[in-house]
Amino acid sequence: MLRLVLAALCLVFMTAHVSARDGGNGPFDATADARADLDAALAAATENGNRVLLVFGANWCHDSHGLADHFAQGDLEEIIADQYELVLVDVGWRHRNLDIARDYGVPTIYGTPTVFVIDPELGLLNPDTMHSWHTAYSRPHDDVVRYFRLMAFTIPGGGVVENTQTYAALVEDIEDWEHREGTRLSEAYVRLQDWRATLDEDFASAGQDTDAARRVEFYRSVEAAIDRHRGRMREDRNALFSDAREAVRDALFELGSDLTPELAAELDAARPDIRLEFPDYSGVRFPWEEDGWAL
Numbered sequence: 001m002l003r004l005v006l007a008a009l010c011l012v013f014m015t016a017h018v019s020a021r022d023g024g025n026g027p028f029d030a031t032a033d034a035r036a037d038l039d040a041a042l043a044a045a046t047e048n049g050n051r052v053l054l055v056f057g058a059n060w061c062h063d064s065h066g067l068a069d070h071f072a073q074g075d076l077e078e079i080i081a082d083q084y085e086l087v088l089v090d091v092g093w094r095h096r097n098l099d100i101a102r103d104y105g106v107p108t109i110y111g112t113p114t115v116f117v118i119d120p121e122l123g124l125l126n127p128d129t130m131h132s133w134h135t136a137y138s139r140p141h142d143d144v145v146r147y148f149r150l151m152a153f154t155i156p157g158g159g160v161v162e163n164t165q166t167y168a169a170l171v172e173d174i175e176d177w178e179h180r181e182g183t184r185l186s187e188a189y190v191r192l193q194d195w196r197a198t199l200d201e202d203f204a205s206a207g208q209d210t211d212a213a214r215r216v217e218f219y220r221s222v223e224a225a226i227d228r229h230r231g232r233m234r235e236d237r238n239a240l241f242s243d244a245r246e247a248v249r250d251a252l253f254e255l256g257s258d259l260t261p262e263l264a265a266e267l268d269a270a271r272p273d274i275r276l277e278f279p280d281y282s283g284v285r286f287p288w289e290e291d292g293w294a295l
Contacts, residue, residue, distance in 0.1 A: 025059060026059030026064075026065075027059070027068065027088050028057050028058055028059050028064065028088055028089070028090035028091075029088075029090055030090045030092060030096065032089075032090065034087070034089045034090070034097045034100055035100060037087050037089075038052070038054065038087050038089075038100060041054075041085035041086070041087045042085075042118070042120050044085045045084075045085045045118075045119075045120050046120040048085070050083055050084055050085055051083065051084055051085070051117055051118060051119050051120075051125070051151070051152060052084065052085045052086075052087060052116075052117070052118040052119075052120070053080060053084040053085065053086045053087065053115065053116075053117060053118075053148075054087050054089065054100075054115070054116040054117075054118055055067065055086070055087065055088050055089065055113050055114075055115050055116075056089045056091050056097070056100075056101065056109050056112065056113060056114040056115075056116070057088065057089070057090070057091065057112045057113035057114075058090060058091055058092060058093070058112050059090070061112040061113065062137050063111075063112065063113060063133065063134055063135060063136040063137045064112050064113045064136070065137065066136040066137025066138070066139075067113050067115070067133060067136035067137075067144075069137075070136065070139075070141055070144045070145075071086075073141060075145055076141075076144060076145050076148060079145065079148055079149055079152065080148065083148075083152035083153075084148075084152065091109055091112060092193065093189060093192070093193055094108075094109050094112070094186075094189040094230075095186070095189040095190045095192070095193045098186050101114075101116075104116060104118070104123065104124045105124070105127075105175065105179075106124075106127075106130070106182075107178055107179045107181075107182030107183045107185075107186060108178075108182035108183070108185045108186040108230075108233075109186075110131050110134070110230055110231075110233065110234040110237075111131065111133070111134030111230075111234065112134065113133045113134070113136060114130055114131055114133060114134075115130055115133045116130055117130075117151045122155070122156060125151060125154060125156055126151060128241065129147075131234060131237070131238075159259070160252070160259040160260065160261060160263070160264050161245055161248050161249050161252065161259070161264075162245070163261075163264060164248055164252075164264045164267055164268055165268040166248050166251065166267055166268055166271075166272060166274060167244060167245070167248045170244040170247070170248070170274065170276060171241075171244065173276060173278075174237070174240045174241060174244065174276070177240070177278050178237060181233060181281060182233070185226075185229065185230060185233060188226050188229075188286055189226065191286070191288050192222070192223060192226060194295065195219060195222075195295055196219065198295050199215065199216065199219055202215045202216050203216055222286065222287060225284075225286075226286070229281075229284055232279075236279045240276055240278070243276055243277075244276060247274045247276070248267075248274065251267055251272050251274060252264065252267055255267060255270075
């Protein structure tokens with residue numbers, strides 16, 4: 001059955017006409033009960049010994065189409081059918097169904113598609129790479145197959161650096177930062193769509209009405225600023241995790257040349273004072289954060 005579904009997804013993606021306003025036709029169903037679909041997939045995964053492949057995407061998204069094209073190719077189609085329960089979740093314009101992502105400690109969706117690999121017992125398995133699929137269309141197919149074959153069986157753990165209490169404390173700091181800033185970003189996309197819903201007449205008459213054109217241009221400038229901020233946040237998040245690993249690795253090498261569990265225990269006992277430099281977004285202000293803003 002899943003093979004038929006995947007084949008249908010590919011056909012839909014290749015023939016769908018994508019509308020700039022409503023997201024177009026495709027397999028990401030805005031009316032679906034995404035939470036019920038996920039609950040059913042988790043139950044099936046528990047029964048079958050599989051994992052859940054939870055894809056947050058949108059029908060307007062080029063890379064969501066690209067990922068579905070990968071899924072529909074025979075080698076990856078077989079892996080997904082045998083090892084995963086597939087759930088497609090529509091995020092609209094990054095403002096819909098984000099509560100499901102938050103259930104797994106992920107405050108925002110930086111790009112589409114975003115892919116969660118979930119084990120019913122172990123939880124989210126790929127927090128470091130779940131945000132990397134915004135380039136799915138251009139990724140080599142062999143790399144995509146290798147990733148999902150590996151994630152079907154991988155057990156979380158990491159190396160010596162990742163298993164230190166020192167690194168775990170830094171990760172907790174990063175997650176606190178991302179929860180705060182990611183929640184603000186997600187709220188910005190919700191506000192943006194609420195605002196857009198009031199501008200249909202302005203968009204229709206912008207070519208003839210100077211005031212309407214001015215309102216539309218302001219909306220577009222805010223939308224572009226939020227998109228730039230989203231891209232910067234994704235880059236900053238990746239850099240923070242990289243900085244954390246590098247700082248802990250350097251601290252370990254100051255104690256010895258071999259990265260062993262014993263050296264990690266020595267580092268943790270020393271309680272090194274390692275601090276990350278977090279980005280300052282105080283200069284990034286959205287209109288609704290200013291006094292007197294109203295739709």
